[in-house]
Amino acid sequence: MSKQTNRSMVTVGLLAALFIGALDSTVVSTASPRIIDSLGGLSLISWIFSVYTLTTCIATPIFGKLGDLYGRRLVFAIGLGLFVVGSMLCGLAGSMTELIWYRALQGIGAGALTPVTFTIVGDLYPGKERAKVQGIFSSVWSIAGLFGPLVGGYFVDYISWRWIFFINLPVGIIAIMFIFLYYHESFAKQKKAIDYAGAITFTVGMTALLLALLTGGEEYAWNSPVILVMFLVTVVFLGLFLWIERRAAEPMLPLSLFRNPVLNIPYILGFTTRWMVMGVTVYCALWMQDVSGSSATLAGLALMPMSIAWPLASTLSGRLMYRIGAKWLIIFGSVLVVAGSLLVAIMQAGSTYGLIVASLVLIGLGMGCIVTPSMVIIQGAVDFRMRSVATSTNTLMNSLGQTVSVAVFGLVFNSVVTADSPEQIANGIHAVFLLMLAVAVLNLVVALFLPPSSKLLNHQQ
Structure with a gap:
């Protein structure tokens, strides 16, 4: 890495880019009613979320491989540029169909933000420093989840829903400038075989x-x-x-990644942990409103403890993983996730608000203890030439876990709920929570198969 690189300024640019990407996945839901009022197309509203998820999942490993072939700075700039252009077009959309197409373009750009951002961090910081900084970056998603609805609500109420997209322009442009001005990578130019x-x-x-x-x-x-x-x-x-x-010759997704136990176990964990996150995010709020009779505001506030506990645990785990050992920290986090999922699974209609909050705090703390060490392990298990694709594969597994879990949970819920009654809704959500607990236990069992911490961290430099 060139000595001219200013790590602090690059880090600020990367944090800004990652934040608007994370914010955009949460802020749009707040503006949905106003978007429908402005553009119509009620029957198409779900596609502004679905198409973003779809294109992001597909673009993630492709950008990851391109980052290894052509350098992180160029690929990051292209991805962020597509995201910014897509955001501008979303803000200018004149119909729901146009908005869907522009969200697809935005999602393609977002496919570069997370994996290439984490890859650049992995390049810039050596082992112990990397763990601390990755903990901070892992917190961005939780912070965005906490502030996204507030930011979206402000723009919708006082300015225009279109500004939830326009706000990405200045932040994105500043992030691109920071990367080009302060990030100088030495990348060997050679003939590339694109898959x-x-x-x-x-x-x-x-x-x-x-x-x-x-x-x-x-x-x-x-x-x-x-x-x-x-x-x-x-x-x-x-x-x-x-x-x-x-x-x-240059596979887009090298299958050797999945034959390495230092990599394949964290990848599986990346897939399974998203089940618990989506389970509580979607169904705890539904439980509180339709079963416990809480207000929508109270249901929303119940999710805040998880959004606070997660970044705290991410930051602490980045600092502690070299003292405690990455494997034991991940196992400890998995135990916390099981405990939180168990509390959710035993909830009854009369369960206290405190029980729900406690379960979400445990899951948030557990996720923070799993995600940061897993990312550091993955990046340390490969050399520079494969770091981007290894990181993007982890992001892909997260996205797949999120998408598959929502589909499976929905199938379980709908198979139980045949009538719109509080009792049946409670039974349907309880079935989802039991499945979530089973996946949490599976996640813990998988974590036990991690190699010893000495093998997980001996590649960190």
């Missing part, structure tokens, strides 16, 4: 899978021909993708 076939088959297969998961059970029945065809396309094209990756 076009892998990128195409991955895009088609993942698009079919995500569309099936996002529309199944809602727009189409799970056994409908449309969903079955999408699952068939998924199997065929992802099968082709795996075949291609085994033979490609």
